[in-house]
Amino acid sequence: MRRKPTTPPPIADRNAPELYLSRELAALEFNFRVLAQARDPQVPLLERLRYLSIVANNLDEFFEVRVAMLKHHHSYGSAAPGPDGVPSGELLTRIRKRVLDLAAEQYTTWQDELGPALDAEGIRFLTRDRWSARQLHWLQGYFENEVLPVLSPLGLDPVHPFPRILNKTLNIAVVLKGRDAFGREGHMALVRAPRSLPRIIRLPDEVCEPGDHYVFLAELLQGFVDLMFPGLKVAGSYQFRVTRNSELMVEEAEVANLASALSEELLGRGYARPVRLEIGNDCPKAIVTLLTTNFELEETDVYRCNGPVNIIRAGTIYERLDRPELKYPRFTPRLPRALETSKCTFEVLRQRDVLLHHPYESFAAVVELLRQATQDPNVLAIKQTLYRAGADTPLVDLLVEAARNGKDVTVVVELRARFDEEANIGLATRLQEAGVQVVYGVVGYKTHAKMLLIVRREDDVLRRYVHLSTGNYHQANSRAYTDIGLMTAQPEIGEDLHKVFLQLSGLGPIISLKRLLHSPFTLYKSVLEKIEREIAHAEAGRPARIVAKLNALNEAHVIEALYRASQAGVEIDLIVRGACTLRPGLPGISEHIRVRSIVGRFLEHSRVYWFANDGAAETYCASADWMERNLMRRIEVAFPILDPVLATRVYDETLANYLIDNTQAWLLDSDGHYVRAQPGEAAPHNAQQTLLEKLCLTKS
Structure with missing residues (x-):
């Protein structure tokens, strides 16, 4: 028999700080592990570039949400320490140190590892010092014809105050000398890159050696900055990018229409309070001071970049390039064996449960289940939750079709899915216009559950068919995320799910469930x-x-x-x-x-x-x-x-x-x-x- 261990007394203080790690610092550590993928020579080269871009994206979101909220509460003296007991001020200091470590490693990876490796494969990101005469001529023409007409450079003076800078956009600070046509002495100007401009420009093959050659928009703007200010001398130009608080602060209990309130707040998200300033390594301190003063930031909010401030954009070439030898080998998810030989998913589920393990098994099984429900005259009702669905999901088309086919369709759309709020408002509007009953969930609680319930009449009996999942109903994510889905007709699970949907759409009491937690x-x-x-x-x-x-x-x-x-x-x-x-x-x-x-x-x-x-x-x-x-x-x-x-x-x-x-x-x-x-x-x-x-x- 196994020896019975001696059990120490329970921990007296479950909040003892020495027992816990910081949530924010632990989140940062994950990005070091992702960055290790970008540095791993065993990983295909374009995948390594994609990992580098993922780290940059994760870091953006970390500042937009975690750091933004921490700074907000710290400034109002309301930032209570977490279980680790670290005061907010000290935590912000620790976060900065680790972010500096991460950024340094990120740009070292870009400059010393990925750049040379991409060069060797004929994929070149050309800085200004590498432009040939032919490339310079083509880029100048591109700048004058495609870029300059949509720019609005702004000189800073009492008549032209500092403009509003949109969250995470590319900007160039320009130092000028001389007098313009009105006799104004040039000092400083800003060039904001409109989002309509591509951040990565591919040079045509005729001006390049064999391969794929790219130029960052920031390099292009700096390379021809003098053309924006004729008659003035450009003494310097410096990239910068500001990150803002992106957490929406709608008080749900105080609004009559959540969708309308969110729509209004989304309009201002891009101009919320700044939390980080990224700027080129070569930017003089005087310019940094001017920018931090304008954005009401501290010196500790400034992060200098040894490369493009929007390095996240480098990852966009992943989809452009058809270089399978530089990517993970392609694979084809299969259908579960139980569904391979049957044309009717309902028949299969009456006999057995079906497990789906994505991305190895196909999300098409879920789409097919909903497609059959949409077209089956015996299906009476469909209920589903949508947290993140993606712009190209076929599920929304099927839900619309089901409603038009006379099914009773109810969809719980979570409007507050972070960074998908605008997409989900549009999705909800489209469903409502098709006659779908749309529910926005419960005030104060995000609906994060992934649930699909189909009610079908069979021999004068109503049977429920269920799909439950650990992941969202998002077809693209089903190829990139690992998730488990269960398709079942087990009566107790179906009854439980029926109660959950009733609770979400109505105002019922606490429910008793037999199988679901x-x-x-x-x-x-x-x-x-x-x-x-x-x-x-x-x-x-x-x-x-x-x-x-x-x-x-x-x-x-x-x-x-x-x-x-x-x-x-x-x-x-x-x-x-x-x-x-x-x-x-x-x-x-x-x-x-x-x-x-x-x-x-x-x-x-x-x-x-x-x-x-x-x-x-x-x-x-x-x-x-x-x-x-x-x-x-x-x-x-x-x-x-x-x-x-x-x-x-x-x-x-x-x-x-x-x-x-x-x-x-x-x-x-x-x-x-x-x-x-x-x-x-x-x-x-x-x-x-x-x-x-x-x-x-x-x-x-």
Whole structure:
């Protein structure tokens, strides 16, 4: 019999700062792991460039949301420390230090690694010092004919005050000497690059050596800046870019129409309070001071760039270039075998549940289920949630068609899906115009659950068919994100989902569910109870284990429960892609907890909770991470995998497979540092590649 461990007393203070890592710093650390992909010579070259662009995009969002809100609360003295206990002022200082480290590594990667490697493959980003005479002639013509006519350079003087600068746009600060036609002494001017202009210009083949040659718009503007100010001497020109607070602040309880209120606030998002200034390395301090004064920023908000300030744009050539040898090998997702031979998905689901593991298995199965429901005269109602759907999703067309075919269609559209607000307002409008009943969810709670419910009449009986997923109904993401979907006709799950939709569209009381775990009501409580159950098993001398795969982990009470489970001897493995504020390996606290992060070809997005339960293991897939916002302030659903065969498959593919990855895994230590796993004497194991080879129909 397994020896019963000696259980230390529960942690007296679950908010003890030494037990937690900073959420913001943990989020930053994820970007170092992504940047390592850009630096890895084993990764195809254009994929490395894409990873570099992803880091830049992530950093933009980090400042637009996390830093912006932290600065906002700090300025009003309302920034209470998180569980790690770090005061907001000190945290902002630590964030700056790590961002400077990240930016330095980012531009070193661009200048010293990716640039030369791209050059060697005939893909060249040409700076002004590399333009040939023929290229200079062509670029000048392009500038005069395509760029200059849409520019409005602005000299700064009492009549022309500092203009409004749009969030994340390219700008050039120009220092001038001499007098213009009106006798005005030139000092400084600004050139704002309209968003209508391409940020990357491809030079024609006839003026270049063989290959693909590009010029950043910023280089073009600086190269011909003198043509914008005839008669004046340009003493210097400097790129800059400002990042603004992009968190919308609509108070839902105080507005009569959420869609209208969001639309109004979206108009001002691009000009909200600045939080970061990026500027070229060569910019004189006097210009920096002028800019920071105008934007009401501190010197600590300035980040100098050893290269293009909008380096994120370099990644746009990924889609332009047909260079398959410089990208990951193509693959074809397959349909689940259960659906390959049947023309009617409803018939299959009456006999068995179907599991979908994206991107290895095709999202087309979900589209086909909705298509059949749209055209089937026996289908009476369709209900679906849409959080992020994408501009080209066929699902919206099918929902419109279903409404026009006389089905009762209800769609819960989450208008507050960050950075998709405008798209979702347009989507909701289109659905409403087609006769779809559109619901915006619940005041104060984002609807983050991924749910589809189809009601079909069969032999005078109404049967419910369900699709539940860990990821959004977004076709493009289904090729780039890992997610788990379940298609089922199990009556109890269908009844539970029916109740959830009624609660979302109506004003009903708290509901009792048989199978689904439901945030903000039962999910949080259930997770804690299942952790406590494993603690009880361990204290009784029985084997006890928890394995969870998440995007992020920061909820203090869940972490405290995991610490107590570790103290009781429960073996805990956490696969956390992004920010994890739990410290593994603390003596006497978390010695039995291991945390790893997988960063590879696909963005890990599936959430899976597994509890050993003394041999009667429970497997849940969910839309929710173990974060405060998911467990407390969102509508989320965790769904059980009841079919033992499918439950084993979920465990094997999404948990066990990842726990033996020794090529794409990063191991978290108790100090918050990640170390990349190495195969050592073991055979290399790449979890994502293993699934590609196991599940995909073809690879080429």
